[in-house]
Amino acid sequence: MxxxxxxxxxxxxxxxxxxxxxxxxxxxxxxxxxxxxxxxxxEADNPFRRGSVKNEIEIRVVNLNFSDATLWAHVRSARQRLGIVGGKRDAVFHVPWEFVDPLRIEIDLLAGDRCVTSSLTVAPGDVVELQIAANLRMTQGCG
Missing domain, CATH: 1.20.5 (Single alpha-helices involved in coiled-coils or other helix-helix interfaces)
Structure with a gap:
């Protein structure tokens, strides 16, 4: 039981x-x-998706020199004119940029010196800050 x-x-x-x-x-x-x-x-978040990254770089320039400066971007074997930054002025330039590449910037002062910065590896969406010293030779990266 x-x-x-x-x-x-x-x-x-x-x-x-x-x-x-x-x-x-x-x-x-x-x-x-x-x-x-x-x-x-x-859609699920994908950390490898680059939709939010702009296909350009931003170059912010502060010119502490009294002279106007014409700026050129050197990428691979090409030279592209960015524009002019007035003496004692600031400017922002946007450059189309699709790959990780080295960038050098040529600074050409009106009726004055010229220099090309050392190479900096840049990727799409990056912001590059350049300060042109009152004495161009004192600008970081200029030789």
């Missing part, structure tokens, strides 16, 4: 556990469905 009772209890316990498990699974499934609907079909 003890064995029958224990089997009867085991069956009752199993039924109870199955009902609870089924209810729990149903609740979890409902939460997953709600969570997937709430995401609104948003």
């Amino acid at each position: 003890d064995q029958t009772t224990s089997h009867g209890v085991d069956r009752a316990v199993r039924r109870h556990l199955l009902r609870r498990t089924a209810g729990l699974l149903l609740s979890v499934s409902a939460l997953l469905v709600i969570a997937s609907c709430a995401s609104g079909g948003r």
Whole structure:
């Protein structure tokens, strides 16, 4: 009689556990469905996607020299004119830039000296800051 009772209890316990498990699974499934609907079909974040990075670089120039300076970007074997920064003025230039490449900037003072900065590796989206010293030869990177 003890064995029958224990089997009867085991069956009752199993039924109870199955009902609870089924209810729990149903609740979890409902939460997953709600969570997937709430995401609104948003694309998963991809750290390797470069959509937010601009395909350009920004060059910020502070000219502490009294003379106007014409600036040129040297990239690979090309030389591209950036523009002119007035004496004792600031300017910002945007240059299309798609790859990681070395950049050198040529500074040509009006009726004065000229120098080319040392090479700096630049990637799309980077910001380069250049300060032209009052004495051009004191500008960092100019030789």
